[in-house]
Amino acid sequence: MSGKRILMIVGDxxxxxxxxxxFQALLAVGHTVHAVCPDKTAGDSIATSIHDFEGQQTYSEKRGHNFALNATFAEVDPARYDALVIPGGRAPEYLRLNAKVVEIVQHFFAQAKPVAAICHGPQILAGAGVLKGRTCAAYPACKPEVELAGxxxxxxxxxxxxxxxxLVSAPAWPAHPAWIAQFLKVLGTSISHSELSKAA
Structure with missing residues (x-):
């Protein structure tokens, strides 16, 4: 089975x-992933942040890596993609203000295409008005937004x-094994394991 074309919307x-x-896991199993950001083009980078759980009342935040985009947001036609990934962090709170981001998200839900959102990613889903009646996990601080969006x-x-x-969703990055596994299932991706024969 050929790999899927997956769109990932990211931001600083x-x-x-x-x-x-x-991004890397989906590429590793044979899918094509285009990472895009409003107002940026292929070859540009975004700054990421690292959120960790270190015993305080909320996560700590540190500067992460630069992440290179491999596609241009202005050229995105959501009809050409099979699935959507929405990471968390601080970006979703402002990405949901972008009208084209909202239109893209609405397309994937209208067409019932696979969507994976994690942590603060559901802020974009809430902003796009696609959560009514849907069960959605998110970072606990986003619970009111999920519920206010229906x-x-x-x-x-x-x-x-x-x-x-x-829709496949999860609270935060510790859920990656479960989140990615469930997303692969919704994508129809199967991974087989063969046991190496033991040498005599």
Whole structure:
């Protein structure tokens, strides 16, 4: 089976792991991933941030890597993509103000295409008005936004994920194994493991 064409919407100070890990993991299993950011073109970079859980009342934040974009936002036609990934971090709070970002998200839901959102990513979904009646996990501080948008907040462990139809969501980067596995299932991606024969 040929790989899917996946769009990833990112922005400055998106969460480092939540951008890097799914981007690389999806490429590794044979999918095409185009990472885009409003007002930026292929070859530009965004600054990421690292959010960690170090015992305070909320996560700490540190400067992460520079992440190179491999596609141009202005050229995005969502009809040409099979799925969408929305990482978390600080970027979603302002990306949801971009009219084209909202239109892109609405396209994927209208066409029931696979969508993966994590951490603060559901802020974009709430802003796009696509959560009504949908079960969605998010960083706990985003619970009011999920519920005010008509969604059902999934109160699950920080390393858990939930699938509701075409939407796969999770609270934060510790959930990557569950989140990516569930997203691959929704994409129809199967990975087989063969045991090496033991030498005599």
């Amino acid at each position: 100070f998106g969460e480092d792991y939540e951008i890097m890990v799914p 969604g059902v907040y999934a109160d699950i462990p920080i390393d858990g994920a939930v699938t509701d139809g075409n």
